[in-house]
Amino acid sequence: MKQQQAYISIGSNLGNRHQHLNAAVSAIEDEVGNVEATSVVYETPAWGFKGAPFLNAALRVKTDLSPSRLLEKLLTIEKRLGRVRSNETGYSSRTIDLDILFYEDEIINEQLLKVPHPKLQDRLFVLKPLANIAPSKVHPVLSKTVKQLLDDCKDTDTIAQTDLSLKNNILQTSKLNYLVIEGNIGAGKTSLATKIANDYNGKLVLERFADNPFLPKFYKDQSRYAFPLEMSFLADRYQQFSDDLSQFDLFSDFVVADYDIYKSLIFAKVTLAEEEFSLYRTIFNIMYKEVVKPDLYIYLYQNTKRLLQNIKKRGRGYEQDISPEYLVKINNGYLDYIKTQTEKKVAIIDVSEIDFLSNNSDYEFLLRQINDAIKRES
Missing domain, CATH: 3.30.70.560 (7,8-Dihydro-6-hydroxymethylpterin-pyrophosphokinase HPPK)
Incomplete structure (x- = not known):
């Protein structure tokens, strides 16, 4: 039938x-x-x-x-x-x-x-x-x-x-050990990573940006605080990955993170002067050899207008003066990085016209897109 x-x-x-x-x-x-x-x-x-x-x-x-x-x-x-x-x-x-x-x-x-x-x-x-x-x-x-x-x-x-979700079998997490959800500032990566972890019983790894004392200062004076900001982020990301991901292979845990440590290099290239970036990249390359690489890297693309709306909506004071030009540079940095990836399993999903937090159909659309990427790379 x-x-x-x-x-x-x-x-x-x-x-x-x-x-x-x-x-x-x-x-x-x-x-x-x-x-x-x-x-x-x-x-x-x-x-x-x-x-x-x-x-x-x-x-x-x-x-x-x-x-x-x-x-x-x-x-x-x-x-x-x-x-x-x-x-x-x-x-x-x-x-x-x-x-x-x-x-x-x-x-x-x-x-x-x-x-x-x-x-x-x-x-x-x-x-x-x-x-x-x-x-x-x-x-x-x-x-x-x-x-x-x-x-x-x-x-x-x-x-x-309610905040409850219905279990579905859309996302085949059995084929994943480590999933990364990446995106520009305000793209929704933390929200999506959290929702997936909750719905599929995954171990959640979130970037600890809120405790960085240089971040509010950076948005007021980028040239002065860019290097200490990027170095502090790099050190904290490396420490977090060492703590949270060092043993997950041993126990075959499913891990979902809202960032990849390589974002350090993407942001640093945008914010640092040439000589500072050269030094930063040397330190980064030493650290990067030691971290676990994701099975699948998802980049959530949002257009600049939507990013600015999301940033304004979530109301973090130090983010309110972020310029459209800065967001464009960050997005271009991610896309340039993705183009160079021949071994890493990467998928770009445009979420500019959907609302996966309020609309369950949009959320399931995202899950199917991710699952299609898993199948392609299996």
């Missing part, structure tokens, strides 16, 4: 709710089809009965199962994950709840299966996650987009976005 696109609502209000949701996603991935998109996770009060609050989310799945077989699979997964259905009418608490919201544009009105879900337009806890992954999906009966249904919804329940 041809692969079809289905949207599924998932929820839990008993036991370890987050664990139940992740178990359901894994089971659907294994038994139903490819989970192409997962919404953010929302917390909502019980709907239609008194009970503990729910965690709710939505999935977009590609499957070769017919609608009736899909329903059978979802009911089997529910039962295996502890869902107990009673013969009593009305709603009750449950470890997991899986509902088919849409199946392509089909309209099904059978006793045991009704698609689209007949109450989805009335439920904020369904529409909010669904709008996160499919705002333009048109309801085949009501002829309105999910976003329009959300705007029109009369449900007044409070719905809160």
